[in-house]
Amino acid sequence: xxNINYRWQVAIVIxxxxxxxxxxxxxxxxxxxxxxxxxxxxxxxxxxxxxxRHSLLxxxxxxxxxxxxxxxxLQNQVFGAWQSNPxxxxxxxxxxxxxxxxxxxxxxTGRVFWKYRHTPVGDSTVCCGANNRGVAVLGDRxxxxxxxxxxxxxxxxxxxxxWDVEVGDVDLAYSVTMAPLVIKDKxxxxxxxxxxxxxxxxxxxxxxxxxxxxxxxxxxxxxxxxHDSWQGDDWEHGGASVWITGSFDxxxxxxxxxxxxxxxxxxxxxxxxxxxxxxxxxxxDADSGELKWYxxxxxxxxxxxxxVQVPVLADIVWRGTPSKVMMWANRNGYFYVLDRVTGxxxxxxxxxxxxxxxxxxxxxxxxxxxxxxGMPTYPGNQGGTNWYxxxxxxxxxxxxxxxxxxxxxxxxxxxxxxEPGRAFYGGGFSVLSxxxxxxxxxxxxxxxxxxxTNEVGHASLKAMDPQTGEAVWSYDQFDVSDSGMLTTASDLxxxxxxxxxxxxxxxxxxxxxxKVNLGxxxxxxxxxxxxxxxxxxxxxxxxxxxxxxLRN
Amino acid sequence: xxxxxxxxxxxxxxxxxxxxxxxxxxxxxxxxxFAQDDGDHQYSSAAIEAGSRVYVQxxxxxxxxQGETVDGINLRRGLFRTATSDDDLRGVISQGAGEGQMPAFxxxxxxxxxxIAYIRAGFDPDGIAVKIGDPLRGRVxxxxxxxxxxxxxxNGRGPRTxxxxxxxxxxxxxxxxxxxxxxxAAALLPINRPxxxxxxxxxxxxxxxxxxxxxxVQVIDSEERLRSLIKTDIVTYEISDAPSKLPTTLSSDxxxxxxxxxxxxxxxQ
Numbered sequence: 001x002x003n004i005n006y007r008w009q010v011a012i013v014i015x016x017x018x019x020x021x022x023x024x025x026x027x028x029x030x031x032x033x034x035x036x037x038x039x040x041x042x043x044x045x046x047x048x049x050x051x052x053r054h055s056l057l058x059x060x061x062x063x064x065x066x067x068x069x070x071x072x073x074l075q076n077q078v079f080g081a082w083q084s085n086p087x088x089x090x091x092x093x094x095x096x097x098x099x100x101x102x103x104x105x106x107x108x109t110g111r112v113f114w115k116y117r118h119t120p121v122g123d124s125t126v127c128c129g130a131n132n133r134g135v136a137v138l139g140d141r142x143x144x145x146x147x148x149x150x151x152x153x154x155x156x157x158x159x160x161x162x163w164d165v166e167v168g169d170v171d172l173a174y175s176v177t178m179a180p181l182v183i184k185d186k187x188x189x190x191x192x193x194x195x196x197x198x199x200x201x202x203x204x205x206x207x208x209x210x211x212x213x214x215x216x217x218x219x220x221x222x223x224x225x226x227h228d229s230w231q232g233d234d235w236e237h238g239g240a241s242v243w244i245t246g247s248f249d250x251x252x253x254x255x256x257x258x259x260x261x262x263x264x265x266x267x268x269x270x271x272x273x274x275x276x277x278x279x280x281x282x283x284x285d286a287d288s289g290e291l292k293w294y295x296x297x298x299x300x301x302x303x304x305x306x307x308v309q310v311p312v313l314a315d316i317v318w319r320g321t322p323s324k325v326m327m328w329a330n331r332n333g334y335f336y337v338l339d340r341v342t343g344x345x346x347x348x349x350x351x352x353x354x355x356x357x358x359x360x361x362x363x364x365x366x367x368x369x370x371x372x373x374g375m376p377t378y379p380g381n382q383g384g385t386n387w388y389x390x391x392x393x394x395x396x397x398x399x400x401x402x403x404x405x406x407x408x409x410x411x412x413x414x415x416x417x418x419e420p421g422r423a424f425y426g427g428g429f430s431v432l433s434x435x436x437x438x439x440x441x442x443x444x445x446x447x448x449x450x451x452x453t454n455e456v457g458h459a460s461l462k463a464m465d466p467q468t469g470e471a472v473w474s475y476d477q478f479d480v481s482d483s484g485m486l487t488t489a490s491d492l493x494x495x496x497x498x499x500x501x502x503x504x505x506x507x508x509x510x511x512x513x514x515k516v517n518l519g520x521x522x523x524x525x526x527x528x529x530x531x532x533x534x535x536x537x538x539x540x541x542x543x544x545x546x547x548x549x550l551r552n
Numbered sequence: 553x554x555x556x557x558x559x560x561x562x563x564x565x566x567x568x569x570x571x572x573x574x575x576x577x578x579x580x581x582x583x584x585x586f587a588q589d590d591g592d593h594q595y596s597s598a599a600i601e602a603g604s605r606v607y608v609q610x611x612x613x614x615x616x617x618q619g620e621t622v623d624g625i626n627l628r629r630g631l632f633r634t635a636t637s638d639d640d641l642r643g644v645i646s647q648g649a650g651e652g653q654m655p656a657f658x659x660x661x662x663x664x665x666x667x668i669a670y671i672r673a674g675f676d677p678d679g680i681a682v683k684i685g686d687p688l689r690g691r692v693x694x695x696x697x698x699x700x701x702x703x704x705x706x707n708g709r710g711p712r713t714x715x716x717x718x719x720x721x722x723x724x725x726x727x728x729x730x731x732x733x734x735x736x737a738a739a740l741l742p743i744n745r746p747x748x749x750x751x752x753x754x755x756x757x758x759x760x761x762x763x764x765x766x767x768x769v770q771v772i773d774s775e776e777r778l779r780s781l782i783k784t785d786i787v788t789y790e791i792s793d794a795p796s797k798l799p800t801t802l803s804s805d806x807x808x809x810x811x812x813x814x815x816x817x818x819x820x821q
């Protein structure tokens with residue numbers, strides 16, 4: 001009996017040690033703050049608050065990239081474009097699949113520890129598919145936004161829900177498709193629904209309780225500054241959604257968010273004014289949500305040029321002056337560099353053919369040149385680029401992103417009547433194509449055959465110099481690309497495209513170093529992490545999440 | 553690799569794409585010259601407009617506003633029980649059908665023309681309604697004077713160098729079929745553009761491009777072989793926007809007959 005008691009005592013002591021160990025598994029705010037210095041993990045959607053998607057890992061190099069081999073594949077069980085970005089913490093990957101499932105995956109084997117299923121209510125309304133772009137982590141929690149406009153906190157160890165709060169009214173077509181962003185003790189999301197006449201906002205919740213901490217509308221209400229950029233009651237259903245994760249500068253305590261299109265989408269004449277803060281970047285105080293500055297890329301937009309790109313932050317010497325800048329390849333076809341302290345415009349240059357505007361004035365405001373009815377507008381409705389995450393390498397000083405070249409749209413504005421929760425498009429559009437009946441480009445790719453995109457638009461990976469606003473080099477593809485970017489400290493650039501090729505490219509020269517055909521469209525950025533001294537690179541192609549490392 | 557692309561952008565037309573699906577609709581308003589060129593190959597927009605009123609007053613009660621409420625018939629999509637040509641439709645409308653289920657309608661000539669135009673335009677008042685002739689005469693023309701079988705294959709017979717037309721009536725609208733005959737350059741789809749490839753080992757390949765990506769291209773060559781080529785092995789790659797056929801010299805009635813025949817080609821049923 002004594003022996004047995006002794007054994008139990010030992011077991012209890014061991015349990016105590018394990019419990020202590022599990023507290024070590026907490027992800028602290030300080031870790032996220034310094035995420036880039038912890039490259040074995042991928043702790044936020046964009047790999048750190050400055051959203052550079054640049055990893056200090058350098059085990060995989062130009063010399064050995066040929067030795068990459070497939071280590072594992074996780075097959076998605078739910079079909080549709082898989083836009084999720086994995087988070088990796090201490091060898092465990094957290095990845096979402098449609099519609100709102102979360103999985104904890106062993107990052108070495110690809111085997112699943114747990115899976116949480118959230119079934120959105122049936123009347124969820126989303127414009128562009130049941131997309132979800134990933135989770136955020138803090139402490140022992142995982143956070144996911146849902147298609148029925150809820151935010152759910154899960155236990156990171158067992159996937160059990162801890163709280164579940166309403167972010168927006170699902171009957172009015174509010175939704176959450178973006179990965180949340182955790183700052184300090186708050187988890188922040190924005191709302192989708194820009195095609196359904198919502199009034200957008202960014203909203204922060206207490207990570208412990210789910211209680212709302214602040215909420216900042218992306219369309220100012222009566223009495224607020226810039227309310228007069230709208231007329232009548234247009235502001236009440238003017239869109240300005242927020243569907244891509246923002247960035248954060250801890251020194252300035254500012255969090256930056258890209259804002260979507262105004263509504264109705266294509267009938268700018270129906271909503272006179274600049275329609276602030278649609279198609280803008282807004283800088284908010286991270287503690288209060290107070291608006292500190294904004295910069296609008298496309299005033300009174302009739303082309304669906306959401307500014308839902310990732311705000312990429314860097315401290316660089318800009319034209320001789322040490323500067324805190326923000327780099328932004330916008331859907332409207334211009335590449336911008338802004339001063340992120342004040343929002344001041346520094347430089348803006350077109351990176352694809354642009355004919356909706358003849359240029360930018362000294363404040364970065366576009367000079368509009370609307371095309372005659374029936375004539376093509378460049379870039380087209382999906383934009384010169386879109387939501388796919390870019391990368392900035394502090395080593396090369398270059399900003400990398402996927403552009404769509406030679407892609408144009410003919411817009412057909414119509415008067416639209418706002419009806420709550422219903423589509424609020426304001427007309428339609430046509431993609432310019434060479435021949436009636438010819439196939440053209442849509443959202444995503446579902447066909448293994450492509451013999452036409454050279455005539456309607458194609459991808460061009462561009463390496464932009466923020467000093468000049470111009471591309472240093474480009475890498476073209478036959479199809480268009482919705483792939484994001486990843487750069488590493490060994491000057492590798494990993495990216496993909498709709499053709500399903502996963503590329504490793506020399507980040508300095510733009511030369512192709514390695515490629516593999518994964519067979520399905522890549523519509524998100526790769527991530528990299530390290531476990532037990534091995535660097536892995538993961539990318540989602542089609543319905544498979546493939547993870548590579550060097551051959552042993 | 554010398555990559556010569558001879559694509560003319562001047563012929564660009566519009567393809568309407570609904571924003572969230574890949575659903576493709578023709579937008580024809582942007583090609584006014586086309587409508588003029590077609591002359592008496594098609595019905596006028598005034599006839600289509602007038603036909604919509606005739607339809608609402610006489611037909612919609614049974615066939616429904618979208619033309620699909622009678623089993624086995626979808627007027628808007630051109631799916632009929634017995635009729636193929638415009639003459640067939642005139643016969644059904646003026647004499648009735650289905651052993652009395654559909655009564656005979658005594659329409660004035662302009663009303664008759666209008667309602668046929670409206671049906672042929674897919675119930676779209678802004679659409680184009682193509683005249684459709686007799687498929688039996690069309691087949692004779694297709695296999696004879698039209699020289700179509702020199703290149704096209706139907707139901708397992710004929711060469712594979714041009715597109716196989718076995719199901720062309722199911723996958724093309726009458727307007728597109730008519731345009732392919734009248735102005736093949738304007739109707740040429742990217743997949744049907746002739747390609748000419750010279751490889752590193754000096755082989756010249758003439759054919760049609762089936763598929764392409766950044767690094768490879770797949771073609772069917774003039775010997776009917778499926779070939780996959782790596783672009784780094786290619787020294788010349790030309791894609792022509794000139795079709796291998798000329799505009800037809802058939803009369804407008806004969807074109808209507810050929811279109812009528814092509815519409816009967818609906819693949820394996």
